[in-house]
Amino acid sequence: MSEKKKAYIFDVYDDYEIRLRYVRDVFEEKGYQVTMYLSDFDHFHKEKYKTKRKDAEYIDVLPYSRNFSFARIRSHMKFAKSCLEIQKKDPADLVYVMVPPNSMAAQFGKHHKKNPSYRLIFDLCDMWPESFPVKGMKPVLAAPFSVWAGLRNRYMKYADLIMSECGLFADMIRKYVPKDIIETFWLCRRQIVKEVLPVDSDVLTFAYVGSLNHVVDVDAIAQTLVQIKKHVPLKFHIIGDGESRARLLEMLDREQIDYEYHGLVFDEEEKRKIFAKCHYGFNMMRDTTCIGLTMKSLDYFAYDLPVLNNVPADTWKMVEENSLGFNISDPSANIEKILSVKDEDYQTMRHNVIAFHRDHLSEEQFKRKLASYL
The missing domain is CATH 3.40.50.2000 (Glycogen Phosphorylase B;)
Known part of the structure; x- marks a missing residue:
């Protein structure tokens, strides 16, 4: 043997x-x-x-x-x-x-x-x-x-x-x-949500997940929320921690943004319950950051959540070509598009997220691809 x-x-x-x-x-x-x-x-x-x-x-x-x-x-x-x-x-x-x-x-x-x-x-x-x-x-x-x-x-x-x-x-x-x-x-993540779930449409609700460190553009996140708040009621759920947390919460308080800070959440079911209330996840990094795909975007996609994104290269192209949310070049960009999305178009967007994650960012896809090279 x-x-x-x-x-x-x-x-x-x-x-x-x-x-x-x-x-x-x-x-x-x-x-x-x-x-x-x-x-x-x-x-x-x-x-x-x-x-x-x-x-x-x-x-x-x-x-x-x-x-x-x-x-x-x-x-x-x-x-x-x-x-x-x-x-x-x-x-x-x-x-x-x-x-x-x-x-x-x-x-x-x-x-x-x-x-x-x-x-x-x-x-x-x-x-x-x-x-x-x-x-x-x-x-x-x-x-x-x-x-x-x-x-x-x-x-x-x-x-x-x-x-x-x-x-x-x-x-x-x-x-x-x-x-x-x-x-x-590409990074991969186990798919958590495999079918589109209903979301409360009375309040536009957003999420942030991940480390709140120096490379996250907390200013752009806060300013985007300020622009949206001028037009509709909103709620912001925050999962994570880091050196930029205090600055972000201070800006949200100053602008009277309705938010809930959950701290660090590792339990998948607890995270799913929070994301189930949300329409979009923030995937915004400072322009000095050299990155094409973030773990936080995989988190959002795994839970069937479209993104508001400013990360260039891979993620920008994913979002643009597959309708996985909106690319935002500055805090006022695409606000009208976000506000004017019809229910049926938003549901299509969430179906797109599920399909794209399954076909390109799933654990199964990564393993198949790597196995083919061995």
Whole structure:
């Protein structure tokens, strides 16, 4: 009896719920014995993990206190070297590497160029340093940023497959890699609502879900609500938390927007009950953000909720071509269209959301696509 094939999954963060669980399932279905390696440092709370997954191995890394710091870069470089040592000492047949950190691309790209006997997959889930919110400082940081991006751009071409989280990221690195090894693998989410449910039409109701951090355009959200409130009664449901929460709630209070703040909600049924009251979800990010598809948009679509969107590239095209809500370039844009939607057209929009999620953003679709490349 032949020995079972081995696969390694390497990720400096714990992206299990949004990506790794689906990748792992596909690898195991294809007959691989999978080992998942994560760092032992919680990036969001800036401390070592107190509780760990039983189905993962943890790699000791250096702690850091600030996102934009040399300490963070050193921590990631240590992680990348440790991961490569694992592959060198006990080689797997298939290696999946989440990028960033860009040092992961450099370490594994260089190694795979000289040792092509195993299959190497890079999964591009963000763009560093392009996505860093340092707009005013970018001229000063041009030289170090070029070196940083070069770690990714020079070495990703040595993979057998590059999975890109969105088409925007794929387009940004396409000139550096062979065209036949890069493919867009959109984020996926289990579909919660599979049929259109009735919504109270007396009050136009909106939702926001997700982290309220510095990249979310809370000003645009508040100003859009102000414009709509001039014409119709409205209600705003907020699920999430972050450093921008206080600012958002302060603006809503000042403008006398009727809202309900739910805090962090993880229970799917509780979230479904909140979304069932809503007509649209806000998917609005600052224009300095380098992203083509957000997890919050998947949340909305999974619950059959059209979006008010300003995210460019993939999401803008999705919404425009499939009637999944409205693209909004500024707080006053498309307000008349939102207010004048007929009931039957709105129901069609929700049917479109269900169909688009099922065909393009579902767990089943992601798994089928990845399996076809193995």
